[in-house]
Amino acid sequence: xxxxxxxxxxxxxxxxxxxxxxxxxxxxxxxxxxxxxxxxxxxxxxxxxxxxxxxxxxxxxxxxxxxxxxxxxxxxxxxxxxxxxxxxxxxxxxxxxxxxxxxxxxxxxxxxxxxxxxxxxxxxxxxxxxxxxxxxxxxxxxxxxxxxxxxxxxxxxxxxxxxxxxxxxxxxxxxxxxxxxxxxxxxxxxxxxxxxxxxxxxxxxxxxx
Amino acid sequence: xxxxxxxxxxxxxxxxxxxxxxxxxxxxxxxxxxxxxxxxxxxxxxxxxxxxxxxxxxxxxxxxxxxxxxxxxxxxxxxxxxxxxxxxxxxxxxxxxxxxxxxxxxxxxxxxxxxxxxxxxxxxxxxxxxxxxxxxxxxxxxxxxxxxxxxxxxxxxxxxxxxxxxxxxxxxxxxxxxxxxxxxxxxxxxxxxxxxxxxxxxxxxxxxx
Numbered sequence: 436x437x438x439x440x441x442x443x444x445x446x447x448x449x450x451x452x453x454x455x456x457x458x459x460x461x462x463x464x465x466x467x468x469x470x471x472x473x474x475x476x477x478x479x480x481x482x483x484x485x486x487x488x489x490x491x492x493x494x495x496x497x498x499x500x501x502x503x504x505x506x507x508x509x510x511x512x513x514x515x516x517x518x519x520x521x522x523x524x525x526x527x528x529x530x531x532x533x534x535x536x537x538x539x540x541x542x543x544x545x546x547x548x549x550x551x552x553x554x555x556x557x558x559x560x561x562x563x564x565x566x567x568x569x570x571x572x573x574x575x576x577x578x579x580x581x582x583x584x585x586x587x588x589x590x591x592x593x594x595x596x597x598x599x600x601x602x603x604x605x606x607x608x609x610x611x612x613x614x615x616x617x618x619x620x621x622x623x624x625x626x627x628x629x630x631x632x633x634x635x636x637x638x639x640x641x642x643x644x
Numbered sequence: 645x646x647x648x649x650x651x652x653x654x655x656x657x658x659x660x661x662x663x664x665x666x667x668x669x670x671x672x673x674x675x676x677x678x679x680x681x682x683x684x685x686x687x688x689x690x691x692x693x694x695x696x697x698x699x700x701x702x703x704x705x706x707x708x709x710x711x712x713x714x715x716x717x718x719x720x721x722x723x724x725x726x727x728x729x730x731x732x733x734x735x736x737x738x739x740x741x742x743x744x745x746x747x748x749x750x751x752x753x754x755x756x757x758x759x760x761x762x763x764x765x766x767x768x769x770x771x772x773x774x775x776x777x778x779x780x781x782x783x784x785x786x787x788x789x790x791x792x793x794x795x796x797x798x799x800x801x802x803x804x805x806x807x808x809x810x811x812x813x814x815x816x817x818x819x820x821x822x823x824x825x826x827x828x829x830x831x832x833x834x835x836x837x838x839x840x841x842x843x844x845x846x847x848x849x850x851x852x853x
Contacts, residue, residue: 489748489793497737504737508744508751515740528706531715531724538717539698541751569778584698 440516441466441496443486447557448472449549449609450509451493452644456605457516459642473557510537510606517602524597533596536603539581547578549610552617578617582624585611589626593633600637608634608641649725650675650705652695656766657681658758658818659718660702661853665814666725668851682766719746719815726811733806742805745812748790756787758819761826787826791833794820798835802842809846817843817850 440458442465444451458465470476470492478490487494487507495512497504506512517523524530551574554563585607588595595603612631614621621628635641649667651674653660667674679685679701687699696703696716704721706713715721726732733739760783763772794816797804804812821840823830830837844850 488796506737506740506744508747510747511740511744514743515736518736518739527724527727528713528715530727531720534723535715535717535720538719538747538750541747542717542755546751546755566778566782569775570782573775573779587697 439466439498440464441468441498443468443470443477443494443496444492445470445472445477446644448492449552449613450545452609453509453606454493454495454512454516455642456608456640457513457522457602460522460637460640461516461520462639463516510541510602513602513605521599522602522605524599524601526597529597529601533601533603536595537606539584540603540606543577544581544585544607545610547574547581548614548617548619550574551578552610552613555618556616575618578619582611582614582619582627586624586626589630593630600634600640604630604634605640648675648707649673650677650707652677652679652686652703652705653701654679654681654686655853657701658761658822659754661818662718662815663702663704663721663725664851665817665849666722666731666811669731669846669849670725670729671848672725717750719750719811722811722814730808731811731814733808733810735806738806738810742810742812745804746815748793749812749815752786753790753794753816754819756783756790757823757826757828759783760787761819761822764827765825784827787828791820791823791828791836795833795835798839802839809843809849813839813843814849 440463442451442454442458444454444467446469455465470482472492476482477492483490486496487505489507491507493507493509493512495506495515497506497515506515514523524533551571554560554567554571560568594600595607608631610617611627649672651660651663651667653663653676655678664674679691681701685691686701692699695705696714698716700716702716702718702721704715704724706715706724715724723732733742760780763769763776763780769777803809804816817840819826820836830840
């Protein structure tokens with residue numbers, strides 16, 4: 436069976452970068468199809484009809500004998516590519532622990548840290564709606580709680596789960612690495628800083644952005 | 645190996661109910677330890693020290709020969725209990741598709757639909773902070789998008805993934821079933837209504853709340 440993958444992405448998105456990390460680490464070639472989310476290029480009827488009705492990136496497109504199929508949601512796409520590799524740990528508890536941090540990332544970490552980065556770096560505070568401006572305090576507070584939980588977890592261990600990099604490290608890496616762009620000084624989180632370096636030193640895991 | 649489980653929960657929480665669904669379906673006994681989140685009973689130093697530093701429920705506690713271990717995050721706890729059962733489908737694509745909907749649930753569905761339910765039903769609109777009140781419109785809009793995506797998905801299929809109930813149906817069930825408490829009339833979503841009935845008819849999958 437001949438398999439190929441296309442990543443529908445915006446290169447500025449940390450969610451998209453996660454998938455490139457997994458593919459790079461495993462040596463899987465990805466064809467890139469880039470969209471500019473600031474220009475609404477994923478919010479078109481064509482995107483809904485041909486890629487994903489959720490009108491959001493990333494979407495991993497799988498080409499194989501069954502025809503094109505699509506996986507939205509960054510963490511699910513990472514799982515698909517990583518199945519059978521050492522990025523998913525052996526052991527039932529460790530797998531659940533890895534998923535625990537992956538769900539935490541999508542529920543508590545990304546919606547706050549990534550959204551603030553998007554607003555500060557790409558939209559611009561002056562261009563935010565009043566409704567968005569009103570959410571900055573709550574999002575900042577939850578983001579700090581998330582970073583403190585990571586700092587505490589990493590104070591006594593090298594990796595999020597077990598004794599090597601897993602998908603938990605992968606999915607938490609992009610928006611933690613760019614936390615300064617979300618206005619959270621990483622100097623406040625020394626254990627996170629050491630962990631970021633550790634992830635960067637895993638061969639092929641952090642390709643050029 | 646003798647195994648036992650304690651679910652640290654608030655009985656009103658749909659996130660906790662997911663875990664009870666999986667345990668009921670698989671015939672796994674759970675010891676219940678209830679907390680009142682409105683009284684801050686999970687926000688204590690004792691809870692942080694003894695159950696979870698994230699100070700949130702649910703937490704699944706595993707008792708076995710290795711001593712007590714804890715899994716926060718409802719969807720990770722569901723995965724732990726369901727490993728090896730038919731709630732996790734065979735087939736790499738179907739597993740990724742199931743995880744896609746589980747991450748969607750935690751990123752897009754639950755933070756909006758469940759939070760609005762909590763505010764309307766348990767906190768009371770009059771008791772919300774100005775910051776919270778300012779978030780109602782955005783949360784309502786995203787919740788409606790999430791429900792429309794589900795409605796569209798279920799218009800042409802009986803189950804979220806494949807041809808039987810999986811964890812994707814389990815984790816999306818609780819806060820969709822109570823969507824009226826979040827002020828979203830289910831009459832607007834007929835395919836969702838038929839799916840809710842289908843889930844309710846799976847033997848043992850929806851124990852008494």
